[in-house]
Structure formats: structure tokens, C-alpha cells
Amino acid sequence: MTAKPKVAFIGTGGTIASLGRDTLDILDYTATDRRLEADAIVATVPELARVADVVPVPFRAVPSPAIGFTEWRDLVRLCERLAAEHPDLAGIVIGHGTATLEETAYALSLTLTVAIPVVLVGAQRPMSALSTDAGLNLVAAVRVAAAPASRGRGVLVVLNDEIQAAREVTKTSVARLQTFRTPDFGVLGQVDGADVRYYRRSERTPPRMAFDIRTLDALPRVDVSYACADADGTAVRAFRAAGARGLVSAGLAPGMAPPAEADALAEAVRAGVVVVMSTRAGSGVVPLTTRLADRGILSADNLTPQKARILLALALTVTEEPEAVARLFAKY
Incomplete structure (x- = not known):
């Protein structure tokens, strides 16, 4: 048997x-x-x-x-x-x-x-x-x-x-x-x-332990700002004041924020915060447009805002270099 x-x-x-x-x-x-x-x-x-x-x-x-x-x-x-x-x-x-x-x-x-x-x-x-x-x-x-x-x-x-x-x-x-x-x-x-x-495999399956959290007490603070009509950046500024080292924008599809919100995100980038653009649509890849690139905002690929937050927080345990973070989003 x-x-x-x-x-x-x-x-x-x-x-x-x-x-x-x-x-x-x-x-x-x-x-x-x-x-x-x-x-x-x-x-x-x-x-x-x-x-x-x-x-x-x-x-x-x-x-x-x-x-x-x-x-x-x-x-x-x-x-x-x-x-x-x-x-x-x-x-x-x-x-x-x-x-x-x-x-x-x-x-x-x-x-x-x-x-x-x-x-x-x-x-x-x-x-x-x-x-x-x-x-x-x-x-x-x-x-x-x-x-x-x-x-x-x-x-x-x-x-x-x-x-x-x-x-x-x-x-x-x-x-x-x-x-x-x-x-x-x-x-x-x-x-x-x-x-x-x-019937299929996921091409983004990471190797074991892409990030080691076994000895960490906490992850770097990363917050999600939800875009909507008339959003004026108040949430973004509040997250920065709370000590956020990273921000994810749950942007308007295909990956945009209202003007005042976009200005607040760009200001956060200039202050050293890593900012990633996702979308509230729940599906699809955020294209790295000229408008985003000029502001120093990264693309979340097709990750939802809540998952982009996790990857960004883990990424910040190993690097704060935006180009290195962008490579991690392209990989995982």
C-alpha cells in the first residue's frame, strides 16, 4: 500500500x-x-x-x-x-x-x-x-x-x-x-x-528567498495613495510626513494622477522618496510614459497597488536606487 x-x-x-x-x-x-x-x-x-x-x-x-x-x-x-x-x-x-x-x-x-x-x-x-x-x-x-x-x-x-x-x-x-x-x-x-x-506557468515566479526578511524587525514604510477626481496631494504629503520611504500611486488608468496629486508625487521623488505608479483598474501594465519618466516615477508593471506596495517595501530593504528598484519590478 x-x-x-x-x-x-x-x-x-x-x-x-x-x-x-x-x-x-x-x-x-x-x-x-x-x-x-x-x-x-x-x-x-x-x-x-x-x-x-x-x-x-x-x-x-x-x-x-x-x-x-x-x-x-x-x-x-x-x-x-x-x-x-x-x-x-x-x-x-x-x-x-x-x-x-x-x-x-x-x-x-x-x-x-x-x-x-x-x-x-x-x-x-x-x-x-x-x-x-x-x-x-x-x-x-x-x-x-x-x-x-x-x-x-x-x-x-x-x-x-x-x-x-x-x-x-x-x-x-x-x-x-x-x-x-x-x-x-x-x-x-x-x-x-x-x-x-x-495548464500554464507564471513567468514571474521568483527563486527561493528573493528577499531575506528572517531577521528584520519591520519593513520600510511604504504607503498607497488612491487617485480620484480632485485629488490634491494631501494624502501624499501626509504619508511623507509620517516617514514614508516609498509611495505607490493607485493611479487613474492607464497610470496617471490628477495634476495636483501628480505634482505632490513629483515633489516626493525630489525629496528622495521612491514613487511607483500602479493603477486602480486592477488589470494591465502601467506604461512608463514620458510624463512619468520626467517626474522620476517608476512603473509597477501590472502589479496591483497592494502588491506593488509589498515589492517596493522589500526592494527598499536592499536598495534605494530608483533604477535598481525598477529592475526588481521588471523581474518580480
Whole structure:
């Protein structure tokens, strides 16, 4: 009899771990403040034992808006420790709330040190809900983490039977089950029952640990300024006053800001702040136009503002030279 693969499951909380008031509570369940730890989640989904030898790993169960750099760094360290303690580990699954799941996934894709697959999974309906997607999403994620074909593809995101690349995926709907999408390129693959099928690769998958955050106490401050009609640069100036070393503009498509906002961004560049132009459109590459180049503003490529913020903050841990930062955005 073939031995089942061993997969570690780290629970960080989120909807996939949450318990509402009753089975019809699918929207206000956070009010109960009840979330299962990793071992309880695994026990709640006994079907996991038919797929893999799942090792629950305690972390901390919180809503995903509470997750940021400290948790990213601790997850990097934890994944490294798990890989060392379990040389037979096929992969790691991280349960996560969907609000910031894409940000954690992208941050980990740039900072993890392990070679085995790491898969982030969440749910749109709490574990206690009628027709919850938590259990099947978790089973699919474990299958993906255990699949040999998942190696070398970077950090993956699995929900709704779809496999997405951490860099490319984004949450597109508040409550629909098909919320996680890759607008420009589509899914990497799909999970059909026991079958894990891949159809393409992401060309921007970084090598292990493109940036080392294991010993950092914090990332350089980088803020996002959201462009809108009549934006006058007040937010940009406030972020500078707060000590921002980098700024991302969630610009008007295809990558512009209103005149007063654009002037404030240019002023920030002259003051030594690295400024990157993304777009609030959620899709497409920001062209490095003459207008942007003349102001010293860099292009975020096709990264969303929230992901551009992560890459810029990580980039500033190794360089403050704008040309070097631009090369990192072209690479990752």
C-alpha cells in the first residue's frame, strides 16, 4: 500500500476557521469572534485523512486584516523549521482569511526559503455555514500541496477548485465563491476531484528567498495613495510626513494622477522618496510614459497597488536606487 504524502497545515484564522451564530450566518460571523485553531480545523474535516497525512501546526487564529509583516516573517521562519523537522514533508498549506490572502501569498512568494510547495487557502463562507466552501477548499489545497507537479511554481493560492499564482491573483468579489481571479492571464490549473491539473506557468515566479526578511524587525514604510477626481496631494504629503520611504500611486488608468496629486508625487521623488505608479483598474501594465519618466516615477508593471506596495517595501530593504528598484519590478 502506497504511503500517503505528509502535508503540514498552518492555521492563521480567517473565514475558513470561523464559526458564526448559526448555519445561516454567512456575513456577520466575525461578530462571534470564534475561530478554530489548526488542529480543530483538521478534526472538523475528517476527509483530509483520505488525502494525506495532515500535520496541524499551531500559529495564531486572527482575522486577516490583522495580518501583516510580522506574521509574514514568522511564517517564513515556521515553514523553514517545518521543512527541517520533517524531511519527508511533501508540502505546506496555510489557512488564511481572504481579505489579505493575496498580499500574504505574494509576500511569501518573495521571501520563503523552502523548496516544497506552499499553498494558501481560504473560504468565503465560515466553517459553520450551510454549504460552506471551507472543507472542500482545504481538501483541494492539500491535494495541490502534495502533488509533485506543484514544485517549482512558487507560492500558490487554491479556492473554488482553481489554482492561481500568488503574484497574479486578486480578490474580486465580497461574497461570491469565485472571488479569486487572475484578470490578465487566468488560472494556472484546476483541481478536479483527486486530479491536480496544470495548464500554464507564471513567468514571474521568483527563486527561493528573493528577499531575506528572517531577521528584520519591520519593513520600510511604504504607503498607497488612491487617485480620484480632485485629488490634491494631501494624502501624499501626509504619508511623507509620517516617514514614508516609498509611495505607490493607485493611479487613474492607464497610470496617471490628477495634476495636483501628480505634482505632490513629483515633489516626493525630489525629496528622495521612491514613487511607483500602479493603477486602480486592477488589470494591465502601467506604461512608463514620458510624463512619468520626467517626474522620476517608476512603473509597477501590472502589479496591483497592494502588491506593488509589498515589492517596493522589500526592494527598499536592499536598495534605494530608483533604477535598481525598477529592475526588481521588471523581474518580480
